[in-house]
Amino acid sequence: MVSQKLDQLKTLFAAMDRALIAYSGGIDSTLVAKVAYDVLGDRALAVTANSPSLMPADLEEAQVQAAAIGITHEIVATHELNNPNYAANPINRCYFCKSELHDTLKPLALERGYPYVVDGVNADDLSDYRPGIQAAKERGARSPLAEVGITKFEVREISRLLGLPWWDKPAQPCLSSRFPYGEAITLEKLRRVGQAELYLRHLGLRQLRVRSQADTARIEIPVENIKEFVAATDLEALVKALQDYGFTYVTLDLEGFRSGKLNQDLPATVVSPPERSSHDLSACR
Structure with missing residues (x-):
């Protein structure tokens, strides 16, 4: 089953021809970067956003992993903390974080000739409270793992299948996730x-x-x-x-x-799963 989904993921990237990956160094975006590089070679670019909410040690790990994969890797600065809507830490804080990220990556992609910006959102993320997903969609980003229907468990299984030594790496969300909503960051x-x-x-x-x-x-x-x-x-x-x-x-x-x-x-009405559009689950599934 996971091998079939891996083939679907490869087919998806082949159809893209060129892609810029929003690469955090987490297990999800690293798998996306690996498969994109395997299919596209130097037509794939991994870009990591460096900000105060990213631990320097995690940035170093992202660099090591990108080098091991072989993909071209660049680092850009983002400044979400300068946005008072983000710093106030409302329940939709991640919306403003991803807005800053993709408002940075989309112009870069267009300037470099990459028609697609892709992220590491997986199928399980669609059933969790993730306001950042909406911000990414509004800016035209795609989520190959979710489109193919790859779950968090399958991300690890495929990573292990591909021999990635970090297949069991713990999830490491940004440091802003450590604060209760409403407490200023x-x-x-x-x-x-x-x-x-x-x-x-x-x-x-x-x-x-x-x-x-x-x-x-x-x-x-x-x-x-x-x-x-x-x-x-x-x-x-x-x-x-x-x-x-x-x-x-x-x-x-x-x-x-x-x-x-x-x-x-959070109220149940806030964390209820978002509706999935036809773009969430493509024909590759």
Whole structure:
């Protein structure tokens, strides 16, 4: 099944002829970049948006992965934090983030002769609350994984099939996702969250979030790892490090890590799945 979808994905890119990939370095957009390069060669370009909401370590990983694939990779700066609609962190914050991204990528694509800008949205994303998807669609971006009907699980299966060593890489959304809706996002807040998560990564954790609320850091790790983490970690050193980064209080979420946890307080009418247009699921499915 996944091999058939991979063939469909290749057919989709062959029909495009040239494509610019909105490449974050995450597992989804990296698979898109890999398949695009395999099909199009130097007619595929991966572009990463660098902003304060992207951890420098994640940018470095994106560069390493692009080099391993062989695709031409460029970095552009985006400035979503300058938009007060974004910085205020409303429930549709991602709409303004993706607006800034695609308002940057679309002119670049047209200037370089790429008729398509594509992203890493997968089929599962269409059933989640993702206001950024609408912003991308409004600017003509396409989502090959979603068009073919490739799920998050299948992204990992296809990546493993292709021998990509990062097939099991944890999801790493932008740092702005660590703040409860309605709490203003600042450069300093983004930096301290990034520093805190990097500290925890250096302790050997892969799946984690540091949620920030006012002056409190709430650490989320998989629930099955909590006991070992508490027993093996120098908690005093951990607290001191995060306080040095700017937090006043440091807590551990006993419910454990869950992606998208901050969406749980949104009204059901907000998080209901968006309607799928005929362009969402093309004939390649």
